[in-house]
Amino acid sequence: MTDDKSIATARRVISIEAGAVAALSSRLNGSFSTAVEMMFAATGKVVVTGMGKSGIICQKIASTLSSTGTPAFFLHPAEGTHGDLGMVMRNDVLVAVSNSGETEELIKIIPVVKRLGLKMIAMTGRPGSTLARAADVALDVGVKEEACPLGLAPTASTTATLAMGDALAVALLERRDFKPEDFALLHPAGSLGRRLRRVEELMHAGAELPRVSRGTSMRNAILVMTAKRLGLTGVFDGDRLVGVVTDGDLRRALERGDDLLSKSVDEVMTRGPKVIPATEVAEAALKKMEEATITSLFVCDAAGVVVGIIHMHDLVRAGVL
Numbered sequence: 001m002t003d004d005k006s007i008a009t010a011r012r013v014i015s016i017e018a019g020a021v022a023a024l025s026s027r028l029n030g031s032f033s034t035a036v037e038m039m040f041a042a043t044g045k046v047v048v049t050g051m052g053k054s055g056i057i058c059q060k061i062a063s064t065l066s067s068t069g070t071p072a073f074f075l076h077p078a079e080g081t082h083g084d085l086g087m088v089m090r091n092d093v094l095v096a097v098s099n100s101g102e103t104e105e106l107i108k109i110i111p112v113v114k115r116l117g118l119k120m121i122a123m124t125g126r127p128g129s130t131l132a133r134a135a136d137v138a139l140d141v142g143v144k145e146e147a148c149p150l151g152l153a154p155t156a157s158t159t160a161t162l163a164m165g166d167a168l169a170v171a172l173l174e175r176r177d178f179k180p181e182d183f184a185l186l187h188p189a190g191s192l193g194r195r196l197r198r199v200e201e202l203m204h205a206g207a208e209l210p211r212v213s214r215g216t217s218m219r220n221a222i223l224v225m226t227a228k229r230l231g232l233t234g235v236f237d238g239d240r241l242v243g244v245v246t247d248g249d250l251r252r253a254l255e256r257g258d259d260l261l262s263k264s265v266d267e268v269m270t271r272g273p274k275v276i277p278a279t280e281v282a283e284a285a286l287k288k289m290e291e292a293t294i295t296s297l298f299v300c301d302a303a304g305v306v307v308g309i310i311h312m313h314d315l316v317r318a319g320v321l
Contacts, residue, residue: 013147013155017155017156019144019156020143020156020159021159021160023144024141024160024163024164024167028167031137031138032167032168035121035139035168038093038136039070039093039168039172040172040175040176042092043091044089044091044092044093045071045072045073045092046062046065046073046092046093046095047072047073047074047075047087047088047093047095047118048061048065048072048165049075049094049095049096050077050097050103051076051098051103051105051106053154053158054098054103054154054161055074055076056158057097057162058074058095059074061095061097061165061166061168061169064166065165068169068170068172068178069172069173069178070169070173075088077096077105077108078105080105080109080112081105081108081109088112088113088116089116090117090118093118094113094118094119094120095120096120096122096123096131097123097124097161098123098131099125099126099142099154099157099161100124100126100129101125101126101128101129101131102129102130102131110130110131120135120137121135121137122134122137122138122139123139123141123161123164123165124138124139124140125140125142127142141161141164142157142160143160195281195283195286195320196282196283197318197320198279198281198282199276199279199281199299199308200307200308201282202282202310202314202315202318203299203309203314204228204230204308204309204310204314205299205307208308208309209307209308209309210224210225210228210230210309211224211233211236212234212245213235214235214236214237214242215264216265217261217263217264218261218263218265218268221233221265222260230309231246231295232244232245232247232296233245234273234309235269241275241298241306242271243266243269243270243271243272244270244273245268245270246296249270250268274288274292274298275297275298275300276288276297276298276299276300277300277301277302278301282315285297295311296310296312
């Protein structure tokens with residue numbers, strides 16, 4: 001096979017599969033909304049089951065649901081008939097996937113599903129199949145043709161099923177008002193989860209916060225900056241942050257020939273320091289530092305009171321940068 005023929009084949013496959021996914025849109029109706037509400041209302045988990053290639057797609061669908069706020073797991077239907085149905089509870093919802101709608105292993109578990117009183121959603125390419133008729137809701141994921149030239153290997157049909165699973169997951173995500181911080185809570189080890197950690201999780205607080213009062217001598221301010229090792233100190237009027245003295249302020253004062261040790265912080269500080277809410281995500285802190293070309297942000301609570309400080313190094317250590 002020449003390179004040109006390989007590319008032509010790839011284009012044909014991609015075109016067929018893209019068409020199969022696009023065709024799903026016109027077939028969406030009230031059944032999809034009913035399926036979403038059924039899964040949303042479930043007090044248990046969503047159990048996704050399918051055999052062979054459909055089973056692999058089911059695993060991905062279950063994983064996507066779980067990571068976006070809908071607890072779910074994959075049940076192998078053959079193992080289910082040998083005891084694994086014990087994992088299924090009466091308040092669960094079953095999503096059964098079969099392109100033909102006649103997969104023997106799935107048909108065998110239907111009586112058990114009915115006895116348990118579970119709601120069942122079928123995803124099948126044959127709306128009139130045994131599986132579709134037994135389900136409370138059937139979603140049509142049929143395709144005009146497979147990308148496989150033999151018409152045998154599941155290709156376009158599995159792609160379409162995966163797209164329908166993603167559509168369900170995203171619709172549920174929005175139905176639950178699932179937010180970035182919720183996603184971060186479920187993905188603490190991933191790069192996205194690290195970027196979405198809250199500032200309050202990474203900040204220096206309490207005794208670690210470098211602070212001096214207005215009128216403090218620069219000699220004492222430098223001692224505080226050295227002790228806290230963050231390259232700056234906040235200047236406070238009571239609990240109100242009024243300024244900041246940074247290493248850069250010291251250098252600029254020396255370049256001007258100032259006698260630093262004879263001055264107070266009020267004469268050297270930069271007014272209007274940048275702050276960020278404690279509940280903001282780490283990625284927002286990074287963006288704010290980059291925009292202002294600074295390396296630290298003071299952190300405030302809901303009342304605007306400074307409760308900590310976050311440094312660029314903290315973001316590096318947390319894997320945000």
